[in-house]
Amino acid sequence: MPDTIDFNLNGQPVRVSAEAGRDLLWVLRTDLGLTGPKYGCGISQCGACTVLVDGRAIRSCSVPLKSVKGKSVVTIEGLAAEGRLHPVQEAFIAHDALQCGFCTSGMIMTACDFLRKHPKPTRDQVIAGMDDNLCRCGAHVRIVDAIMEAASAMAGRTPS
Amino acid sequence: MTLRSKQGPQGGPASGKWADADLPTRREFLRRFGTGLLVWVVLRDTAGAEESEAAHPVKVRPKPEGDFNAFLSIGEDGHVTCFTGKIEMGQGPVTSLPQMLAEELDVSMDDVSIVMGDTELCPFDQGTWGSMTTSVFGKVWRAAAAEARAVLMDLAAASLQVPVSQLTARDGVVTDSKDATRKVTYGQLTQGRRIERRVSVNSDLKAPGQFRVIGKPLLRRDSRDKVTGKAKYAGDMRLPGMLYASILRPPASGATLRSADTSAARKIDGVVVVEQPGLVAVLHELPDVAADALGKVKAEFEPSPSRLDDKTIYAHLQKAEVEPRISTQGGDISTGAARAVRRHDATYLGGYVAHAAMETHAALAHVEGGKATVWASTQNPFGAREEIANELGLPIPSVRVITPFVGGGFGGKSFNLQAVEAARLSKATGRPVQVMWTREEEFFNDTFRPASVINIKSGLDADGRIAFWDYEVRFAGDRASERLYDIPDHRTLAVGGFSGPPGIHPFQVGAWRAPGSSNNAFARESHVDQLASIAGIDPIEFRLRQLKDARMERVLKAAAEKWGWTPGKSPSRRGLGIACGADAGSYVAAIAEVGVEPKSGIITVKRVLWVQEMGLVINPAGAKIQMEGGITMGLGYALSEEMHFKDGVLRETNFDTYGLPRFSQVPRIETVILDAGDSPSYGGGEPAIILTGAVIANAVHDATGVRLLELPMSPDRVLAAIAAKA
Ligand code: FES
Numbered sequence: 001m002p003d004t005i006d007f008n009l010n011g012q013p014v015r016v017s018a019e020a021g022r023d024l025l026w027v028l029r030t031d032l033g034l035t036g037p038k039y040g041c042g043i044s045q046c047g048a049c050t051v052l053v054d055g056r057a058i059r060s061c062s063v064p065l066k067s068v069k070g071k072s073v074v075t076i077e078g079l080a081a082e083g084r085l086h087p088v089q090e091a092f093i094a095h096d097a098l099q100c101g102f103c104t105s106g107m108i109m110t111a112c113d114f115l116r117k118h119p120k121p122t123r124d125q126v127i128a129g130m131d132d133n134l135c136r137c138g139a140h141v142r143i144v145d146a147i148m149e150a151a152s153a154m155a156g157r158t159p160s
Numbered sequence: 161m162t163l164r165s166k167q168g169p170q171g172g173p174a175s176g177k178w179a180d181a182d183l184p185t186r187r188e189f190l191r192r193f194g195t196g197l198l199v200w201v202v203l204r205d206t207a208g209a210e211e212s213e214a215a216h217p218v219k220v221r222p223k224p225e226g227d228f229n230a231f232l233s234i235g236e237d238g239h240v241t242c243f244t245g246k247i248e249m250g251q252g253p254v255t256s257l258p259q260m261l262a263e264e265l266d267v268s269m270d271d272v273s274i275v276m277g278d279t280e281l282c283p284f285d286q287g288t289w290g291s292m293t294t295s296v297f298g299k300v301w302r303a304a305a306a307e308a309r310a311v312l313m314d315l316a317a318a319s320l321q322v323p324v325s326q327l328t329a330r331d332g333v334v335t336d337s338k339d340a341t342r343k344v345t346y347g348q349l350t351q352g353r354r355i356e357r358r359v360s361v362n363s364d365l366k367a368p369g370q371f372r373v374i375g376k377p378l379l380r381r382d383s384r385d386k387v388t389g390k391a392k393y394a395g396d397m398r399l400p401g402m403l404y405a406s407i408l409r410p411p412a413s414g415a416t417l418r419s420a421d422t423s424a425a426r427k428i429d430g431v432v433v434v435e436q437p438g439l440v441a442v443l444h445e446l447p448d449v450a451a452d453a454l455g456k457v458k459a460e461f462e463p464s465p466s467r468l469d470d471k472t473i474y475a476h477l478q479k480a481e482v483e484p485r486i487s488t489q490g491g492d493i494s495t496g497a498a499r500a501v502r503r504h505d506a507t508y509l510g511g512y513v514a515h516a517a518m519e520t521h522a523a524l525a526h527v528e529g530g531k532a533t534v535w536a537s538t539q540n541p542f543g544a545r546e547e548i549a550n551e552l553g554l555p556i557p558s559v560r561v562i563t564p565f566v567g568g569g570f571g572g573k574s575f576n577l578q579a580v581e582a583a584r585l586s587k588a589t590g591r592p593v594q595v596m597w598t599r600e601e602e603f604f605n606d607t608f609r610p611a612s613v614i615n616i617k618s619g620l621d622a623d624g625r626i627a628f629w630d631y632e633v634r635f636a637g638d639r640a641s642e643r644l645y646d647i648p649d650h651r652t653l654a655v656g657g658f659s660g661p662p663g664i665h666p667f668q669v670g671a672w673r674a675p676g677s678s679n680n681a682f683a684r685e686s687h688v689d690q691l692a693s694i695a696g697i698d699p700i701e702f703r704l705r706q707l708k709d710a711r712m713e714r715v716l717k718a719a720a721e722k723w724g725w726t727p728g729k730s731p732s733r734r735g736l737g738i739a740c741g742a743d744a745g746s747y748v749a750a751i752a753e754v755g756v757e758p759k760s761g762i763i764t765v766k767r768v769l770w771v772q773e774m775g776l777v778i779n780p781a782g783a784k785i786q787m788e789g790g791i792t793m794g795l796g797y798a799l800s801e802e803m804h805f806k807d808g809v810l811r812e813t814n815f816d817t818y819g820l821p822r823f824s825q826v827p828r829i830e831t832v833i834l835d836a837g838d839s840p841s842y843g844g845g846e847p848a849i850i851l852t853g854a855v856i857a858n859a860v861h862d863a864t865g866v867r868l869l870e871l872p873m874s875p876d877r878v879l880a881a882i883a884a885k886a
Pocket residue numbers: 038039040041042043044045046047048049050059060061062
């Protein structure tokens with residue numbers, strides 16, 4: 001018998017009928033049709049599958065569906081609020097911080113959580129914060145630039 | 161992959177819930193372009209110029225006549241749609257190809273949409289590799305646009321009743337230069353007509369002085385789709401009723417299946433099992449359930465016949481008897497050797513390296529009613545089409561391969577096994593089937609960069625110049641093995657190529673970003689550096705004295721100047737290295753600063769300067785991204801990436817053990833593109849990776865006095881080299 005799991009997905013309540021032990025990544029990509037989170041390794045090593053669960057960056061390949069019960073999940077598809085891109089997305093565009101784009105959604109989701117914890121980061125902090133996300137195309141320098149810019153853009157928007 | 165411009169027609173393959181819900185067929189396309197201007201290009205002129213990196217080179221080339229080979233169309237609304245068999249895997253043609261069209265056609269970038277890698281809609285293409293999209297294909301592409309513009313100008317001349325010479329075109333509007341109120345748009349000119357043109361490659365192209373769009377740095381056009389999750393890759397494609405396949409793989413390369421017991425897997429609800437010669441797969445409507453079910457298959461294999469490991473491989477390659485091919489030679493080696501007052505011989509080694517694109521090989525196939533439609537992550541959709549057709553016994557035109565965005569290729573996705581597997585499984589089950597390799601399968605099936613051995617014998621004459629150069633590259637291929645240096649007595653021998661001969665390697669090997677070039681540049685530039693050190697001459701000075709190519713000299717001097725190089729004999733203990741080279745027609749020079757931690761053997765690359773002369777640059781912003789990407793990716797083969805193996809079993813099967821470059825390892829990178837006047841375009845995506853190994857090795861020597869002869873320069877090798885020296 002499949003389990004019934006309720007949670008909030010990209011701002012909408014959802015009810016999923018599936019085995020509670022299945023990996024969140026495949027439920028998102030298959031059952032829920034959200035292919036923004038990518039499969040890169042399946043063992044928490046690359047970060048391509050990263051989504052936000054209650055604001056925290058989580059590797060969806062390595063957590064069960066049941067772990068998001070009652071929580072709020074945001075994927076790359078749900079990051080832009082009311083049609084306006086998130087400052088991190090804007091900054092990735094402005095800096096050409098991607099090539100093939102396969103790592104990009106995981107990079108952006110990880111960066112969002114990082115900036116929540118470090119609203120005024122140094123470059124070295126960004127590098128340390130992103131170090132467990134892999135990019136094969138070598139967009140690293142630009143990704144760091146983009147996150148630095150997003151940090152200042154966000155600081156300007158929300159007075160602290 | 162279809163990228164619509166802002167003003168382009170809406171809808172299309174990317175927008176439907178199901179991938180094929182709105183998939184236009186050839187007939188619909190012809191109807192849509194029932195009127196308007198269609199330009200076709202006869203490809204014969206360039207066909208022979210392309211070097212194949214395909215695992216199975218395409219045998220059947222379509223005849224240009226009669227095939228739907230339109231390169232571009234201009235609709236009644238003036239909107240330009242261009243078609244190319246090239247694919248976008250991150251390297252940027254999704255921006256640079258429309259940029260070329262916008263230039264030659266005098267239209268705004270916003271008015272150009274591009275369709276890439278769809279074998280039904282796009283003209284035949286040999287494959288996307290070899291840094292040839294701009295340098296070789298770009299000429300044809302620009303010619304098509306120039307021809308379209310010529311047609312439009314003729315139509316405008318008739319419409320406005322003035323000679324062509326009196327007309328100017330901009331943003332899709334043709335204006336009478338004597339009376340600016342008299343104008344006509346491209347859309348108006350083509351309205352209600354059906355115009356077709358065939359061109360060869362010799363159309364009049366604009367000269368660099370006339371450029372308005374080419375040479376301007378433009379941001380990538382696909383970013384928005386990629387930062388919002390909208391961009392679709394092959395593994396993101398969905399069809400109603402589809403199954404996901406998990407395929408049984410042997411435990412070792414060369415191991416063969418003895419028996420498979422699939423009974424436990426078959427008991428799982430909804431599982432479909434396919435057992436065919438060479439293909440045992442478990443399928444389910446949920447990919448993770450299929451993967452779990454595969455785990456229930458009990459299989460026995462004959463062990464791999466291979467008895468090689470990552471240490472013994474070099475002796476094997478060194479003694480393998482394969483007829484050498486003379487790549488270049490001049491003078492006489494023994495004469496040169498007799499003139500030498502100091503001999504220096506060395507052997508340079510490089511291990512197997514994985515492509516490790518972040519996207520694993522994926523394909524969705526739908527075989528139905530004698531037709532196959534396959535969405536595949538591939539660098540050669542037309543090659544995939546032929547392989548699938550052969551496998552299924554279908555005529556080639558009955559197979560359509562569509563290439564969505566590709567999540568990195570680097571040569572690895574010219575191998576299309578996953579597309580063939582998906583097609584076979586779809587045929588066997590009668591349902592659409594997706595194959596998306598796991599990371600473990602990706603490593604297992606990869607066509608690695610081959611392990612190679614390079615032997616160099618050389619000597620210095622009494623004046624401190626290189627007297628002779630006897631170079632033998634074994635199994636990396638001879639790309640970028642040119643001497644660059646003026647050495648009277650020289651010989652370059654190539655034994656085998658980057659992909660063979662068959663049976664030499666214990667795994668499949670193939671093209672890896674600039675095949676062979678990084679190995680050759682590492683060996684040559686390490687060796688020249690060592691000769692400079694023996695001669696007691698600054699490494700840049702030593703090179704400049706003997707460089708024989710003016711372009712190379714200019715690039716090297718520019719690098720020295722930009723860096724603020726102060727001459728010194730290596731090892732100067734500053735940790736500075738230099739290297740230069742040529743690849744795909746472009747010239748590159750790099751300078752790096754490193755630190756070496758003597759206790760741990762860890763090399764830290766602090767700063768890299770990269771100067772590149774690549775001829776005419778279409779999109780300088782895109783070219784810089786490619787350069788940074790190449791340098792960064794190169795850190796991997798230089799410092800940490802290698803496959804360990806024994807008896808056909810790989811030790812590296814995922815990113816927990818295979819060391820891709822990380823944020824914390826990336827140095828400060830400066831890239832400089834030198835202006836090249838009126839020269840044609842040369843390759844850009846690959847030259848930027850060829851020197852990373854060499855420049856770091858030379859910097860390590862400068863820092864420590866220790867010469868590393870094997871890639872990657874992992875901490876254990878650094879420690880061993882330091883210990884051997886002490
Ligand atoms: S796929 Fe989840 S971390 Fe790599």
